[in-house]
Amino acid sequence: MKIIGIIASPRKEGNTAWIVNKILEGAKEQGAEVQSFNFSDLDIKPCQGCNGCKQSTRGCIINDDMQKLYDAIENADALVLGSPIYMGQMSAQAKIFTDRLYARFSPRFSPYFKCKNEAKQKLILAFNQGNPDSSLFQSYIDYTKHMFELLEFDVKEVPVVTGLRNGPAHKREDLHTALKDIGSSLALK
Template sequence: MKIIGFIASPRNEGNTAWTVNKILEGAKEQGAETQSWYSSDLDIKPCQSCYGCKQGDQGCIINDDMQKLYDAIEHADALVLGSPVYMGQMSAQAKIFTDRLFARFSPRFSPYFKEENAAQKKLILVFTQGNPDPGLFQLYFDYTKNIFQLLEFDVKEVQVVAGMRNEPAQERKDLHTVMKDIGSSLVSEQFPE
């Protein structure tokens, strides 16, 4: 099994990076091949709404680092998308990444959707936030899960890691096991209901 992590944070060594990499570590311990991608190391431009990706078979016509990610996602069985919560929603880096998925994964409500191209990639969404209430932005997390389901991703879990203002993720002993168990579950398909 191949699993990629996309860390949509401006900080390569922050809470979001730590949580995504801990999930990947748990998957790797179960035999998965893993790879992390950091948005801060990549040049990914926003979608230009040119619809060039829907004109023939060339895909997205923007020549930037998203091309590498398209290839990685195509060859992966699962994606772990991590984002800090900024202003009650995903980071700008996560939004640009999500918008650019349109070139490969058209939502069901789109006239460009082709049933035979349904992705069916497994997905874990991970949000880190400073506020200690994990349910504070639940409406947004549910909305985001729904968007990825419309893109034909098989959303296995939405993990909210709250209270990051007080203590970094790596210092919270409870998170070490929780994050690794999510990665393990992604490989074994044993997700709690």
């Protein structure tokens, strides 16, 4: 099984990176081949809404680092997308990534939909927030999960790490095993 992680945070070595990498570590321990991409190392432009991807056989016509991610996604069995919650929603980096998925994935009801791979790709959506109230952004988290389901992903879990104003995720003993268990479970499904 091949699993890729997308770290959609402006902080290269912050909580989001640690969370995604801990999930991937659990998957790797179960024999999965893992690879991660840090948005901070990539030059990815926002979707231009030009529909060029729907009028071309080569997909998105924007020539940037998203092309690397398209290739990785195409060859992956599962994805782990990590984002901090900023202003009640995913980070700007996660939103750019999500919008650019339009070129590769369209819901069934779209007249443009062409499914190359009949099996749905598994997805873990991992969020983190400073606020300790795990229900504070639940409506947004539910909306985002549903959006990825419409994009033909099989959303397996949506862990939300809360209370990070009190210290970094890597110092929380309860998270080490819990996150690795999510990765292990993903690799075994």
